[in-house]
Amino acid sequence: MGTINGWIFVAVTLCGVGCFAWIVAGRVRLIMAGKPDGRMKLSWQRTAVAGGQVFGHRRLLQDRRSGLMHLVLFYGFIVLQLGALEIIFKGLTDRSLPLADRSWFAFLQETTVVLILLAVAYAAYRRYVRRLSRLPKGWKPALVLIWITALMVSVALTLAFDRLREGKEEASAMAPLSSALASALQEISSNAHWIRNGYEAAWWAHLTLLLGFLVYVPLSKHFHLLTAPVNWLFRPGGPPKMAPLDLEDETSEKFGMNEIADLTRATRLDLFACVECGRCTDACPAANTDKGLSPMHLMTKLRDTLLAKGKIFSPSAAMPLPSSSSTMDIRQTMTWQSESWMISDSSSAEPSLIGDVITEQELWACTTCRACEESCPVGNHQLTPLVEMRRYLVLTEGRMPAEAKKTLQNIDRQSNPWGFPRQERAAWLDAFAAREGWRVPTIRDNPKPEWLWWVGSMGAYDLRARGVTFAFARLLREAGVSFAVLGAEERNSGDTPRRLGDEYLFQELCRSNIETFRRYGIKRIVTTCPHTYHLFRNEYRDFGFDGEVKHHTELLAELLAEGRLAPRQPVARTMTLHDSCYLARYNGVTEAPRAILSAIPGLKVAEMARSGKQGLCCGAGGGRMWLEEPGRRVNVVRTAQALETGADLIGSSCPYCLTMMEEGVRLHGAEERTTALDVAELLAMSVFPMRKREG
Incomplete structure (x- = not known):
């Protein structure tokens, strides 16, 4: 293309790359100016996960159509970078790079251009025709789509003019796009001067668009092309958990974040x-x-x-x-x-x-x-x-909703969210003994249990949740499990204070509970509450607890697999299962409750459209169980999704979820056709045929 064009190329390229580097460096400085929190560490496990997410698009493909579109764009641009090198090199030297003169290379490049144009058209359709509510509609998304389209057109025109420049006028199956365009361009003019000028114009347009896009990337949301792989690389493995605060740091003027x-x-x-x-x-x-x-x-x-x-x-x-x-x-x-x-x-x-x-x-x-x-x-x-x-x-600042303040005060004073007397925590034991004729053993009755059963505030105080408590107690005894409860010695787990932001109260409860576990030599805990399960299993470890923790659905599924529980009575009903967020999303436990349901003869399971890790929250997590909820209620929306399945039972494995689903059924006026049950209650109906409902 000549010495002058060569120097212009160098100047333009250095300018574009320099601007890109300057902007990226500024953003890197902003990131590194933040407080280190110990999260940004490398490991082979994280590298493998990052590779799967970046190159396998695992998370993106949860939405298949959108995921496939991004997959085409991602790998399309990787493929076209090889083509861009060939275009630039050939424009400067009139020679091809090694392998770039092979017919399969041209076919790959041109096919990729077509696929990217189709992906861009689909992206525009989703954003501006279907008008998906979650997608912004401003001018910047449109600019990017136009930019990518122009980039693809410049590639196609450069290849087409290059064919005319080299006298390749015949149609080619291995270069379908450029040969078709070359034929159309030749109809306009076959003048050598026109062809040379057209080639140079297309070549410079391609380079300018490429460098312009390079500079634009860090100025826009497309900076994720660089930061997303790094983000996945530094993403912590294992279940997510809140970081502990050093409340004894006398140099700290504040806790939390506000600047x-x-x-x-x-x-x-x-x-x-x-x-x-x-x-x-x-x-x-x-x-x-x-x-x-x-x-x-x-x-x-x-x-x-x-x-x-x-x-x-x-x-x-x-x-x-x-x-x-x-x-x-x-x-x-x-x-x-x-x-x-x-x-x-x-x-x-x-x-x-x-x-x-x-x-x-x-x-x-x-x-x-x-x-x-x-x-x-x-x-x-x-x-x-x-x-x-x-x-x-x-x-x-000591600021929170009035209901949150009352809840935290109740937990602090009476170790339960309602403020019921602490000594009444063990009242359910007497109620159970009066009904069943045998007592659930406390840690003093059975000082060396195989499992400590953490009943929790809901299971101990809430009359509806007691139905689950009673059912689980009977199932444990039927399976011959050695277990015990703390009874009146049990305190609040600390989940509600921590999620509401009261780390001080949480740590007080956490350390007290861990001391209780140590005093009795507790190494294995089972609980019916997913929030407590997550807290004990993951977040208590930051404070020295290293015991084994299971959710009651996990233990029941194991007992069924070992033949220690035998569901006999058919339950000719249809159930849809609502997954607890703290069980499914936080800890990946989705199969255990379904294994229990599949073991019950006669029961049919109808899954909701959103289930497992993609399930919709019941609305009670994060301390919201105890707060007023303005506007549309989350549990009403979730219950509607359950009712759409036509199931006459809504299953859950969390006392919060059970409460919210029952309320949702009532607000929908569907009590006559639908009932909410914990999976343990349903299993008890099959294991103990004479009991139709626990509690």
């Missing part, structure tokens, strides 16, 4: 990895019931506040942050951050995250169900900043 400076490196990386796909908001029970919370909105507002303070291309400081009180408002304001960019003034006053960026209504709307994190294709932890801001409100 940009409080954002950790891992959270900052999450913010830059966000792809703004809206999957998290689509899955969020609060967003789906008009509570004003959008996990995607949370991430983008924090990111753009960070950029504004970082004095790197960011939304206009004059642009107000949107506030929204409904799902419709949330989805309309998802594009607020993409409409105006400028160099911001970092000398402005430090914004308070709570109030200036995120409303308290948003913070308290979350049920901590992790549907957002489970659906996120880039491995973000949306809950981390949210729970840290709750901690700030409760521990540093």
